[in-house]
Amino acid sequence: xxxxxxxxxxxxxxxxxxxxxxxxxxxxxxxxxxTAKILDFFANEISIAVIGAGLTGVEVAGELIDYLRGKEAxxxxxxxxxxxxxxxxxxxxxxxxxxxxxxxxxxxEILTETAVQEVSEHEITFKNKITHNGGEL
Numbered sequence: 001x002x003x004x005x006x007x008x009x010x011x012x013x014x015x016x017x018x019x020x021x022x023x024x025x026x027x028x029x030x031x032x033x034x035t036a037k038i039l040d041f042f043a044n045e046i047s048i049a050v051i052g053a054g055l056t057g058v059e060v061a062g063e064l065i066d067y068l069r070g071k072e073a074x075x076x077x078x079x080x081x082x083x084x085x086x087x088x089x090x091x092x093x094x095x096x097x098x099x100x101x102x103x104x105x106x107x108x109e110i111l112t113e114t115a116v117q118e119v120s121e122h123e124i125t126f127k128n129k130i131t132h133n134g135g136e137l
Contacts (some may be wrong), residue, residue, distance in 0.1 A: 046075050049124055051116055053081035054089060058099055061108050077108045080124070082115040 020083040046068065050061045061079050068075035079086065085093060100110055115127040 008013055017088075034130075046073060046076075046077065049078045051080050051119075053079045053086040053110070053112070055087065057081070057084060058103065061103060062106070065108055067108050078117055079103065079108060079112060080111045080114050082113065084113050086110060086112070 004007040033104065048064060050057045050064075057079055061077050065077050068077075078087070081088065084134045085096045090096055104110060116124055118125040
């Protein structure tokens, strides 16, 4: 989701990454460049929400946690999915369950059956009116 009011200044790199501090040109498929800019802005303490736990969301979350831990950054990464499981389009739950456990074991918080209503610069509002601003839900 992109806040159209501040699109040029705070447009997210991809809808999955809600840092709001990286432009699509800056990410251009290079996660190192994207996360380096994010780390510079947040001084090694960062909370990222990846919206959607399909193949792209799972890959982005996994790559981010690996990269940020390699840089010894304190990172909280959450995946938010409105469907009941990670990789909801897979026909069986075996792969979904394996991937969810793998990501959870690496410290990624998984929020399923959670729909995003609004994204602002400092928080995410879910359809059930709970907000997430990098802390606990």
